[in-house]
Amino acid sequence: MKRVSLTQHLVEEQRLNNTIPAELRLLIEVVARACKTISHAVGKGALGEVLGTADTENVQGEVQKKLDILSNEILLEANEWGGHLAAMASEEMESIHPIPNRYPMGEYMLLFDPLDGSSNIDVNVSIGTIFSVLKAPEGMGTPTEQDFMQAGSKQVAAGYAVYGPQTMLVLTTGHGVNCFTLDREMGSWVLTQRNMQIPEDTQEFAINASNTRHWFPPVTRYVNEMMAGKTGPLGKDYNMRWIASMVADVHRILNRGGVFMYPADARDLDKPGKLRLMYEANPMSMIVEQAGGASTDGKQRMLDIVPTKLHQRVPVFLGSKNEVERVTKYHQE
Numbered sequence: 001m002k003r004v005s006l007t008q009h010l011v012e013e014q015r016l017n018n019t020i021p022a023e024l025r026l027l028i029e030v031v032a033r034a035c036k037t038i039s040h041a042v043g044k045g046a047l048g049e050v051l052g053t054a055d056t057e058n059v060q061g062e063v064q065k066k067l068d069i070l071s072n073e074i075l076l077e078a079n080e081w082g083g084h085l086a087a088m089a090s091e092e093m094e095s096i097h098p099i100p101n102r103y104p105m106g107e108y109m110l111l112f113d114p115l116d117g118s119s120n121i122d123v124n125v126s127i128g129t130i131f132s133v134l135k136a137p138e139g140m141g142t143p144t145e146q147d148f149m150q151a152g153s154k155q156v157a158a159g160y161a162v163y164g165p166q167t168m169l170v171l172t173t174g175h176g177v178n179c180f181t182l183d184r185e186m187g188s189w190v191l192t193q194r195n196m197q198i199p200e201d202t203q204e205f206a207i208n209a210s211n212t213r214h215w216f217p218p219v220t221r222y223v224n225e226m227m228a229g230k231t232g233p234l235g236k237d238y239n240m241r242w243i244a245s246m247v248a249d250v251h252r253i254l255n256r257g258g259v260f261m262y263p264a265d266a267r268d269l270d271k272p273g274k275l276r277l278m279y280e281a282n283p284m285s286m287i288v289e290q291a292g293g294a295s296t297d298g299k300q301r302m303l304d305i306v307p308t309k310l311h312q313r314v315p316v317f318l319g320s321k322n323e324v325e326r327v328t329k330y331h332q333e
């Protein structure tokens with residue numbers, strides 16, 4: 001098999017298909033390099049003294065793990081000086097991070113969840129980095145939070161790295177989804193799956209079922225119907241898979257279909273779900289749509305939502321198209 005590296009793939013996309021501007025290519029390469037560094041730290045585990053909890057909380061009041069903070073720093077440092085960015089925003093930081101004056105300012109804005117799946121960090125279960133790229137608004141001065149308030153459909157690239165038995169990078173620039181595997185000996189990303197496609201139908205679902213008693217009726221109805229199996233209204237048996245790392249759950253769905261749900265529930269009406277629109281839902285929704293799947297907040301297409309807050313939360317329903325459409329329909333009825 002001829003090996004195609006990430007660099008080669010991006011150069012070819014830029015040169016032959018004109019789908020990736022040079023600056024964006026640089027940006028993606030820098031993010032991918034940072035993910036390599038994070039992968040290395042994750043892989044060391046206790047030997048690198050990176051496991052465990054830090055003495056800090058993030059803006060959402062969640063206790064931070066040492067690796068959350070380290071991954072955030074790796075991404076910030078890697079992306080600050082290249083000249084391709086105007087600002088960054090992270091799930092782990094309260095406000096945006098403009099590029100310091102000593103560096104040139106570029107035309108893109110980068111958002112990330114540096115290490116998703118925090119509860120799995122210390123137990124050697126797959127975790128990942130999720131990122132999203134927006135364009136800075138025309139004529140933007142000093143970047144503000146308002147400049148980030150763009151619908152997910154405006155993303156020019158999105159991706160994630162999953163740190164599992166293999167480290168992989170899944171990437172879209174709006175022209176399909178490709179997957180690269182990290183060759184750990186060579187230190188390079190190698191293209192291993194082109195044009196990933198999510199099957200329209202599935203018999204697999206992912207939801208944190210410990211919240212069943214808090215769900216709203218459309219979710220209860222849908223899950224009950226799936227649990228009823230062959231003799232129920234959906235006429236087939238379903239299997240349940242829940243890793244509690246969104247990256248790993250989405251990666252499974254990209255490879256063999258499925259539906260992933262993190263609904264809003266009755267616990268806290270001011271907090272619609274757990275996942276964040278700009279760092280988790282939007283980038284994953286772009287990837288899923290580019291692979292032929294669907295993603296909604298239960299009522300509308302995820303990528304059409306115009307954010308009002310940087311750390312806004314949303315309910316998430318994504319994956320195999322026909323299943324996402326079904327559960328969305330139940331919400332609309």
Ligand code: AHM
Pocket residue numbers: 062091113115116117118119208244245246247262274275
């Ligand atoms: P995190 O960004 O703090 O790691 O939270 C996001 C993660 C997702 O990866 C996962 O789907 C979800 O939290 C699981 O949460 P819970 O176990 O609380 O239901």
Ligand code: MG
Pocket residue numbers: 091113115116117280
């Ligand atoms: Mg997260």
